[in-house]
Amino acid sequence: MDGRAMWQPWEEMRRLQGEMERLFGDLTPTWRWPLTGEYPPINVMRGDAHITVDALCSGVDRPTLEIAVLGDAVMIRGERKADPGAAEERYHRRERPLGAFTRTVSLGEPLDPDRTQATYAQGILTLRLARAPEATPKKIVIQN
């Protein structure tokens, strides 16, 4: 399929939003919550062999981080905790969101949980999801 000829309304909207943000300067936070308003925000990249999901979630307490794959959905769960050394009444500024989060995303293609890989580096959780064998594209040979 040649994607160049297709009208891509979401792509256009995203670019318009980007232009608006540039017009209004740097007031907006790193993440945008365009349609879902859920945490963590994710980027999805579909490759031939894998689907890669990047989730922007810095400072998650590692033992609380949990990833599950079921069918075509992936669930990310974790918690951002307050610094243990900080007494509640001694904060001068508190802008960073804290608390537990769960997000489930359906990717529309059956996934193979046994071949899922996850890494957490520099505050970005990267999931490398393998398609289930039955969902792997098969090349059809034309006979005659």
Added chain:
Amino acid sequence: MATMTTTDTPAARREIERPLRTISPRVDIYETDKAYVLLADMPGVGPEGLDVVAERNELVIHGRVDGPARPADCQEFELAAYRRSFTLTEDLDAAGITATLQDGVLRVEIPKSARTQPKKIRVRTE
């Protein structure tokens, strides 16, 4: 099953090539008896992309990130460079500042100068 990628459209190329934005990271600042602790969310920044500079009465944190190798098929966030400055008051010991970076969170510890730290007065009993 066909997977549509948008990497090779002119618009997608513009997305990759344009410079990253710079934004102000979200911070927490709290105080202990001996220091002020600053925590900043800077996901995407590695140790080599981070600068923490204390000069005169100003502390500047600056983080650089690498742009995406290719645009995402579904994108909810966009990495940006980070920059924010803070005023250091005279009761702080700028020479003793330490910084660590873990899981995208920068932690800067700014010691209070010795004369402003609380002194414990020992009560003598006779």
